[in-house]
Amino acid sequence: MCTGDCAKCLGITLIPLAVLCTLANILLFFPGGKVVDKNEHITDEVWYFGGIVGSGLLMIFPALVFLGLKNNDCCGCCGNESCGKRFAMFSSIIFAAVGVLGAGYCFALSAVALNKGPKCEIGQQWVYPFQNGDYLSNHTIWDKCKSPENIVPWNLTLFSLLLVMSGIQAVLCGIQVVNGLLGTICGDCKCCGCCGGDGAV
Template sequence: MCTGKCARFVGLSLIPLSLICIVANALLLVPNGEITWTKDHLSLQVWLMAGFIGGGLMMLRSVFCSAFGMLGAIYCLSVSGAGLRIGPLCLMHGSWDYHFQHTAGSYLLNRTQWSSCAQPPRVVYWNVTLFSLLVAASCLEILLCGVQLVNASIGVFCGDCRKKEGAPH
């Protein structure tokens, strides 16, 4: 595949992934689809907007500069991975805290613990699902941006293999 066709394929693949990241981050702002928790009870990882900034806006920008896309995807992966490991900010036993942060992520395998968070309702399920989606999408974005960087480098040194108009055959 020529570098020009590869660039088009990678660019077109990154657009839906960036939109998925933006939507997932927007949903993280409204746990269980309710806005009552937004003001004071969202985790730091939600407020860092990794899906909007890293997986979304910087990825859309990667059509012009794959290095920025790569950095954005790494940011999204880092923050989303931390969000999964630490767990959500929730009300448990009368206090708001990151109650799963000392489990080193083991709470992810023990769904019986998830219902311990009284408020927001189903916040653990909500965060695990959406942060997992962000991790998966950002990993694909890192791969595609890596391919795009290699492809662009090959294109710079070897040309893009498209025939020039008006050139003799």
Template sequence: MCCSVGFARSLGLALLPLALCCIVAHLLLLFPMGEITYVQQDRLASYILYCGGLGGGGVLMLVPAVVFFTLGKCGCCWNESLMMCGSAFAAMVGLAGACYCFVLSGLTLLQGPQCFTAMGWTYPFANEGGTYLLEPETWSKCLQPLHIVEWNVTLLCVLMGLAVLEFIICLVQLCSGLVHAVCRPCCYKQEYSLNA
């Protein structure tokens, strides 16, 4: 029991800073250069408002992080199989959150920022299929907010990287939880039959 529970707790401890980093990164996306006027005037890329980093990679990821970290600390009324089964369900919540964060960050990258150009407020890179990412010389189309393309690309790439790490951690715990939930009762039956 100690090994599987201890492993899950260490994974929960690893998830906590990742979730907090996702929340911070998304908050920075909502307030480019620390200004609140763009969110107030609805001048942000539309996918940012779906809160992929804040909700999926952040708040939703706190569920498995807390479950993993507190595993076995609530008393001895739960056996290990039930605890591992509960951690597997929490891991599935985490997988969903990580996928949500990754997909929305990717869609936002493809769409590009909403910014003020010579044509007014528009999405100058929306129809380019993300090719603008390889053409930094075109980023100067965006006049306001200043350096918005660099700001978005950096933070969205950070969110995608964090989402991948969260996905891997939750997948590892899902597999571990399922293996321990299924195999542990079998081991107990074997031990009981040997001792009988």
């Protein structure tokens, strides 16, 4: 597979993941699937927008760049047909690094949120009743949270999804770093053909 084709596949995969991460983060603003009276009753990590900013907006830019690499004009500079394609592949490495940072941000926030547990009402107080992820293996203590209803499985499911999807995004962007290096060094296998050249790089 040519480096441009590989980048396009990565871009196509990243876009739905970015959308899903954004939706998951938005749903976290509705603990247990309900609207809470006060914003301070929402788990703190939700307000850091890991899914919306990290794995959402920051992931759209690399995805669009990866998608455009296949159709990038490779008739470049100084009489070298592959120069433009090589530069495009090199620039994709920078965007891939941005994607890794965004996904890493979301991954770290999700891991912290899962370990910390959700914020919920115990009696008349809104606190974090769980310590060091103890609730993950002991479902009997989920009853500590009286409100919002089903807040523990709600947060657990959505933050787990964010953790997994951001991890996949980081891997895909890491693949593009390697793919971009190969494209920069070797060029795209169809580069000269698209310019009407006789050979292949």
